[in-house]
Amino acid sequence: MKMILTGTGTSHGIPVIGCDCRVCRSEDSRDMRLRCSAYIEMPAGILVDVGPEFRIQALKYKIRNVSAVFITHSHADHLHGIDDLRVFSHTKALDPANPGNTETEGSGLAIYTNTKSEQDIRHRFDYIFTPVTEGGGKPKIRIMSAEGITADQPLCINGVEVVPVMLKHGHLDDMGFLFSERQESGEKHSIAYLTDCSFVPENSIELVRRNAGILDHLVIDGLREKPHSTHFSFEQALEAAEKMNPRNVYLTHITHNMSHVQIQKFVKDILWKFPGLKKSAENGFYVGPAYDGLVLEC
Ligand SMILES: [Zn+2]
Numbered sequence: 001m002k003m004i005l006t007g008t009g010t011s012h013g014i015p016v017i018g019c020d021c022r023v024c025r026s027e028d029s030r031d032m033r034l035r036c037s038a039y040i041e042m043p044a045g046i047l048v049d050v051g052p053e054f055r056i057q058a059l060k061y062k063i064r065n066v067s068a069v070f071i072t073h074s075h076a077d078h079l080h081g082i083d084d085l086r087v088f089s090h091t092k093a094l095d096p097a098n099p100g101n102t103e104t105e106g107s108g109l110a111i112y113t114n115t116k117s118e119q120d121i122r123h124r125f126d127y128i129f130t131p132v133t134e135g136g137g138k139p140k141i142r143i144m145s146a147e148g149i150t151a152d153q154p155l156c157i158n159g160v161e162v163v164p165v166m167l168k169h170g171h172l173d174d175m176g177f178l179f180s181e182r183q184e185s186g187e188k189h190s191i192a193y194l195t196d197c198s199f200v201p202e203n204s205i206e207l208v209r210r211n212a213g214i215l216d217h218l219v220i221d222g223l224r225e226k227p228h229s230t231h232f233s234f235e236q237a238l239e240a241a242e243k244m245n246p247r248n249v250y251l252t253h254i255t256h257n258m259s260h261v262q263i264q265k266f267v268k269d270i271l272w273k274f275p276g277l278k279k280s281a282e283n284g285f286y287v288g289p290a291y292d293g294l295v296l297e298c
Protein backbone atom coordinates (compact mmCIF):
# COMPACT_ATOMS: atom_id res chain seq x y z
CA MET A 1 0.00 0.00 0.00
CA LYS A 2 1.35 3.36 -1.03
CA MET A 3 -0.23 6.65 0.09
CA ILE A 4 0.82 9.98 -1.31
CA LEU A 5 0.09 13.12 0.67
CA THR A 6 -1.09 15.44 -2.09
CA GLY A 7 -1.73 18.37 0.26
CA THR A 8 -0.68 19.18 3.85
CA GLY A 9 -1.69 22.82 4.29
CA THR A 10 -4.40 24.44 6.35
CA SER A 11 -7.53 25.88 4.75
CA HIS A 12 -5.69 28.89 3.26
CA GLY A 13 -2.89 26.81 1.79
CA ILE A 14 0.69 28.09 1.79
CA PRO A 15 1.60 30.59 0.48
CA VAL A 16 -1.42 32.48 1.76
CA ILE A 17 -2.84 34.90 -0.81
CA GLY A 18 -1.25 38.32 -0.31
CA CYS A 19 1.08 37.22 2.50
CA ASP A 20 4.73 38.20 2.40
CA CYS A 21 5.85 36.38 5.54
CA ARG A 22 9.07 34.40 5.54
CA VAL A 23 7.30 31.05 5.19
CA CYS A 24 5.06 32.21 2.34
CA ARG A 25 8.15 33.50 0.52
CA SER A 26 10.25 30.42 1.34
CA GLU A 27 12.07 28.65 -1.46
CA ASP A 28 11.97 25.33 0.36
CA SER A 29 9.44 23.27 -1.62
CA ARG A 30 8.27 21.70 1.66
CA ASP A 31 6.87 25.11 2.66
CA MET A 32 4.44 25.09 -0.27
CA ARG A 33 1.34 23.36 1.01
CA LEU A 34 -1.83 22.69 -0.96
CA ARG A 35 -5.07 21.92 0.86
CA CYS A 36 -5.15 18.56 2.71
CA SER A 37 -5.74 15.45 0.67
CA ALA A 38 -4.28 11.99 0.21
CA TYR A 39 -4.35 9.29 -2.43
CA ILE A 40 -3.66 5.57 -2.11
CA GLU A 41 -2.22 4.43 -5.39
CA MET A 42 -3.62 1.70 -7.61
CA PRO A 43 -4.71 -1.02 -7.31
CA ALA A 44 -6.55 0.62 -4.39
CA GLY A 45 -7.23 3.97 -6.07
CA ILE A 46 -8.57 5.57 -2.89
CA LEU A 47 -8.89 9.34 -2.63
CA VAL A 48 -9.29 11.05 0.74
CA ASP A 49 -10.94 14.47 0.40
CA VAL A 50 -11.37 16.49 -2.74
CA GLY A 51 -10.39 20.08 -1.95
CA PRO A 52 -10.34 23.15 -4.20
CA GLU A 53 -6.92 22.17 -5.58
CA PHE A 54 -7.89 18.64 -6.51
CA ARG A 55 -7.38 19.23 -10.23
CA ILE A 56 -3.86 20.56 -9.66
CA GLN A 57 -3.07 17.67 -7.30
CA ALA A 58 -4.43 15.07 -9.71
CA LEU A 59 -2.24 16.42 -12.51
CA LYS A 60 0.84 16.88 -10.32
CA TYR A 61 0.66 13.41 -8.75
CA LYS A 62 -0.68 11.66 -11.84
CA ILE A 63 -3.92 10.46 -10.34
CA ARG A 64 -5.51 8.56 -13.20
CA ASN A 65 -7.84 6.19 -11.40
CA VAL A 66 -10.17 6.70 -8.47
CA SER A 67 -12.21 3.71 -7.28
CA ALA A 68 -13.69 5.38 -4.19
CA VAL A 69 -13.57 8.71 -2.38
CA PHE A 70 -13.62 9.19 1.40
CA ILE A 71 -14.66 12.61 2.71
CA THR A 72 -13.50 13.45 6.24
CA HIS A 73 -15.98 16.33 6.62
CA SER A 74 -17.67 18.97 4.51
CA HIS A 75 -15.48 22.05 5.07
CA ALA A 76 -14.67 23.79 1.79
CA ASP A 77 -10.97 22.95 1.92
CA HIS A 78 -11.84 19.22 1.86
CA LEU A 79 -14.76 19.15 -0.54
CA HIS A 80 -15.04 21.97 -3.02
CA GLY A 81 -13.11 20.28 -5.80
CA ILE A 82 -15.94 17.75 -6.08
CA ASP A 83 -16.89 18.88 -9.58
CA ASP A 84 -13.50 17.73 -10.88
CA LEU A 85 -14.41 14.14 -10.03
CA ARG A 86 -16.29 14.22 -13.33
CA VAL A 87 -13.47 12.59 -15.17
CA PHE A 88 -13.53 9.65 -12.74
CA SER A 89 -17.28 9.14 -12.91
CA HIS A 90 -19.69 9.34 -15.79
CA THR A 91 -20.46 12.58 -17.48
CA LYS A 92 -23.49 11.55 -19.50
CA ALA A 93 -26.81 13.26 -18.84
CA LEU A 94 -29.14 11.34 -16.60
CA ASP A 95 -32.33 10.12 -18.21
CA PRO A 96 -34.98 12.36 -16.53
CA ALA A 97 -37.65 9.77 -17.18
CA ASN A 98 -35.58 7.17 -15.42
CA PRO A 99 -32.94 8.84 -13.23
CA GLY A 100 -32.17 5.59 -11.50
CA ASN A 101 -31.19 3.93 -14.76
CA THR A 102 -27.72 2.55 -14.27
CA GLU A 103 -27.77 0.12 -17.18
CA THR A 104 -25.75 2.15 -19.62
CA GLU A 105 -23.96 4.64 -17.41
CA GLY A 106 -22.62 2.60 -14.58
CA SER A 107 -23.65 3.51 -11.11
CA GLY A 108 -21.29 6.42 -10.52
CA LEU A 109 -18.32 7.00 -8.28
CA ALA A 110 -18.81 5.98 -4.64
CA ILE A 111 -18.25 8.71 -2.05
CA TYR A 112 -18.16 7.55 1.56
CA THR A 113 -18.86 10.03 4.32
CA ASN A 114 -21.07 10.73 7.35
CA THR A 115 -24.69 11.95 7.41
CA LYS A 116 -23.88 15.61 8.08
CA SER A 117 -21.43 15.78 5.18
CA GLU A 118 -23.89 13.99 2.89
CA GLN A 119 -26.53 16.62 3.71
CA ASP A 120 -24.05 19.42 3.02
CA ILE A 121 -22.97 17.88 -0.29
CA ARG A 122 -26.58 17.50 -1.45
CA HIS A 123 -27.38 21.08 -0.41
CA ARG A 124 -24.29 22.88 -1.76
CA PHE A 125 -23.95 20.86 -4.94
CA ASP A 126 -27.63 20.32 -5.68
CA TYR A 127 -27.00 20.58 -9.43
CA ILE A 128 -25.17 17.25 -9.26
CA PHE A 129 -28.37 15.53 -8.16
CA THR A 130 -30.76 17.34 -10.52
CA PRO A 131 -31.39 15.44 -13.75
CA VAL A 132 -30.69 17.37 -16.95
CA THR A 133 -31.74 16.55 -20.46
CA GLU A 134 -28.81 18.14 -22.25
CA GLY A 135 -25.11 18.31 -21.67
CA GLY A 136 -24.61 16.70 -18.32
CA GLY A 137 -21.07 17.87 -17.58
CA LYS A 138 -21.22 17.01 -13.95
CA PRO A 139 -19.93 14.25 -11.74
CA LYS A 140 -22.01 11.18 -11.33
CA ILE A 141 -21.61 10.12 -7.74
CA ARG A 142 -23.19 7.79 -5.26
CA ILE A 143 -23.02 8.95 -1.65
CA MET A 144 -22.59 6.00 0.67
CA SER A 145 -22.79 6.11 4.44
CA ALA A 146 -19.46 5.40 6.10
CA GLU A 147 -21.14 5.36 9.51
CA GLY A 148 -22.10 1.70 9.33
CA ILE A 149 -18.59 0.52 8.53
CA THR A 150 -17.02 -1.01 11.62
CA ALA A 151 -13.79 -2.74 12.53
CA ASP A 152 -15.71 -6.04 12.60
CA GLN A 153 -17.03 -5.44 9.11
CA PRO A 154 -14.54 -3.21 7.36
CA LEU A 155 -15.07 -2.01 3.84
CA CYS A 156 -12.67 -3.58 1.36
CA ILE A 157 -11.56 -1.53 -1.65
CA ASN A 158 -9.32 -3.51 -4.00
CA GLY A 159 -7.48 -5.27 -1.19
CA VAL A 160 -7.32 -2.35 1.25
CA GLU A 161 -9.50 -2.51 4.37
CA VAL A 162 -11.02 0.80 5.41
CA VAL A 163 -12.43 1.59 8.85
CA PRO A 164 -13.67 5.08 9.83
CA VAL A 165 -12.23 6.62 12.99
CA MET A 166 -14.57 9.08 14.70
CA LEU A 167 -12.95 12.42 15.54
CA LYS A 168 -14.02 15.75 16.97
CA HIS A 169 -13.17 18.90 14.99
CA GLY A 170 -14.32 21.50 17.52
CA HIS A 171 -18.00 20.57 17.89
CA LEU A 172 -18.17 18.96 14.47
CA ASP A 173 -18.11 15.19 13.97
CA ASP A 174 -15.30 14.38 11.61
CA MET A 175 -14.07 11.09 10.18
CA GLY A 176 -10.54 9.86 10.08
CA PHE A 177 -9.75 6.59 8.35
CA LEU A 178 -7.67 3.54 9.10
CA PHE A 179 -6.36 1.86 5.95
CA SER A 180 -4.95 -1.64 6.38
CA GLU A 181 -3.47 -4.31 4.22
CA ARG A 182 -2.41 -7.84 5.01
CA GLN A 183 1.02 -8.55 3.62
CA GLU A 184 2.32 -11.88 2.29
CA SER A 185 3.84 -12.67 5.68
CA GLY A 186 0.31 -12.52 7.11
CA GLU A 187 1.13 -9.35 9.07
CA LYS A 188 -1.35 -6.51 8.99
CA HIS A 189 0.11 -3.08 8.24
CA SER A 190 -1.80 0.19 8.46
CA ILE A 191 -1.88 3.90 7.80
CA ALA A 192 -4.15 6.08 9.95
CA TYR A 193 -5.18 9.37 8.35
CA LEU A 194 -6.65 11.70 10.98
CA THR A 195 -6.86 15.25 9.70
CA ASP A 196 -8.96 18.12 11.08
CA CYS A 197 -9.37 17.17 14.71
CA SER A 198 -9.06 18.78 18.10
CA PHE A 199 -9.92 15.61 20.01
CA VAL A 200 -9.60 11.88 19.43
CA PRO A 201 -12.13 10.03 21.63
CA GLU A 202 -10.83 7.18 23.75
CA ASN A 203 -12.75 4.55 21.76
CA SER A 204 -11.23 5.81 18.53
CA ILE A 205 -7.76 5.47 20.02
CA GLU A 206 -8.71 1.95 21.10
CA LEU A 207 -10.03 1.18 17.63
CA VAL A 208 -6.72 2.15 16.03
CA ARG A 209 -4.67 0.31 18.64
CA ARG A 210 -6.70 -2.86 18.31
CA ASN A 211 -7.12 -2.99 14.54
CA ALA A 212 -4.03 -1.45 12.97
CA GLY A 213 -1.73 -4.44 13.39
CA ILE A 214 1.50 -2.54 12.79
CA LEU A 215 0.67 1.15 12.50
CA ASP A 216 3.43 2.11 10.08
CA HIS A 217 2.21 5.64 9.53
CA LEU A 218 -0.01 8.05 11.43
CA VAL A 219 -0.96 11.28 9.70
CA ILE A 220 -2.53 13.66 12.21
CA ASP A 221 -3.77 17.25 12.35
CA GLY A 222 -1.12 19.56 13.82
CA LEU A 223 -2.02 23.11 12.91
CA ARG A 224 0.57 25.27 14.63
CA GLU A 225 2.43 25.82 17.88
CA LYS A 226 -0.46 27.54 19.70
CA PRO A 227 -3.73 25.75 20.55
CA HIS A 228 -6.80 26.36 18.39
CA SER A 229 -10.50 25.68 19.02
CA THR A 230 -10.92 23.17 16.18
CA HIS A 231 -7.41 21.82 15.50
CA PHE A 232 -4.66 20.14 17.48
CA SER A 233 -1.55 22.14 18.16
CA PHE A 234 1.74 20.33 17.44
CA GLU A 235 2.03 19.24 21.05
CA GLN A 236 -1.59 18.09 21.36
CA ALA A 237 -1.19 16.09 18.14
CA LEU A 238 1.89 14.32 19.49
CA GLU A 239 0.10 13.59 22.76
CA ALA A 240 -2.78 11.89 20.91
CA ALA A 241 -0.39 10.20 18.46
CA GLU A 242 1.65 8.55 21.18
CA LYS A 243 -1.42 6.70 22.48
CA MET A 244 -1.84 4.93 19.14
CA ASN A 245 1.65 3.34 19.04
CA PRO A 246 2.65 4.51 15.58
CA ARG A 247 6.03 3.94 13.97
CA ASN A 248 6.10 7.20 12.00
CA VAL A 249 4.10 10.34 12.78
CA TYR A 250 3.41 13.13 10.29
CA LEU A 251 1.72 16.39 11.24
CA THR A 252 -0.59 17.82 8.60
CA HIS A 253 -3.00 20.78 8.03
CA ILE A 254 -0.16 23.17 8.80
CA THR A 255 -0.24 27.00 8.84
CA HIS A 256 2.39 29.50 7.70
CA ASN A 257 3.41 30.37 11.28
CA MET A 258 6.53 28.19 11.05
CA SER A 259 8.61 26.78 8.23
CA HIS A 260 8.99 23.03 7.72
CA VAL A 261 12.49 23.16 9.18
CA GLN A 262 11.35 25.18 12.19
CA ILE A 263 8.56 22.69 12.91
CA GLN A 264 11.03 19.81 12.70
CA LYS A 265 13.19 21.54 15.29
CA PHE A 266 10.20 22.42 17.47
CA VAL A 267 9.04 18.78 17.49
CA LYS A 268 12.54 17.52 18.23
CA ASP A 269 12.79 19.86 21.22
CA ILE A 270 9.54 18.68 22.85
CA LEU A 271 9.90 14.98 22.04
CA TRP A 272 11.23 14.26 25.53
CA LYS A 273 7.63 14.75 26.75
CA PHE A 274 6.52 11.72 24.72
CA PRO A 275 8.76 8.75 25.56
CA GLY A 276 6.99 6.40 23.13
CA LEU A 277 7.52 8.74 20.19
CA LYS A 278 11.04 9.58 21.33
CA LYS A 279 11.85 5.89 21.21
CA SER A 280 10.40 5.63 17.69
CA ALA A 281 12.59 8.52 16.59
CA GLU A 282 15.65 6.90 18.18
CA ASN A 283 14.85 3.73 16.23
CA GLY A 284 15.02 5.70 12.98
CA PHE A 285 11.32 6.41 12.50
CA TYR A 286 10.08 9.89 11.64
CA VAL A 287 8.17 12.20 13.96
CA GLY A 288 7.61 15.62 12.46
CA PRO A 289 5.78 17.69 9.89
CA ALA A 290 4.50 16.13 6.67
CA TYR A 291 4.98 17.85 3.33
CA ASP A 292 3.26 17.75 -0.03
CA GLY A 293 4.35 14.82 -2.17
CA LEU A 294 5.46 12.67 0.77
CA VAL A 295 4.95 8.98 -0.02
CA LEU A 296 4.05 6.58 2.82
CA GLU A 297 4.58 2.92 2.09
CA CYS A 298 3.69 -0.18 4.07
ZN1 LIG B 1 -9.41 21.56 6.88
Ligand SMILES: [Zn+2]
Pocket (backbone or CB within 6 Å): 015, 016, 019, 020, 021, 022, 023, 024, 025, 256
Ligand atom coordinates in the same frame (compact mmCIF):
# COMPACT_ATOMS: atom_id res chain seq x y z
ZN1 LIG C 1 2.51 33.85 5.24
Ligand SMILES: [Zn+2]
Pocket (backbone or CB within 6 Å): 073, 075, 169, 196
Ligand atom coordinates in the same frame (compact mmCIF):
# COMPACT_ATOMS: atom_id res chain seq x y z
ZN1 LIG D 1 -12.18 21.40 8.77
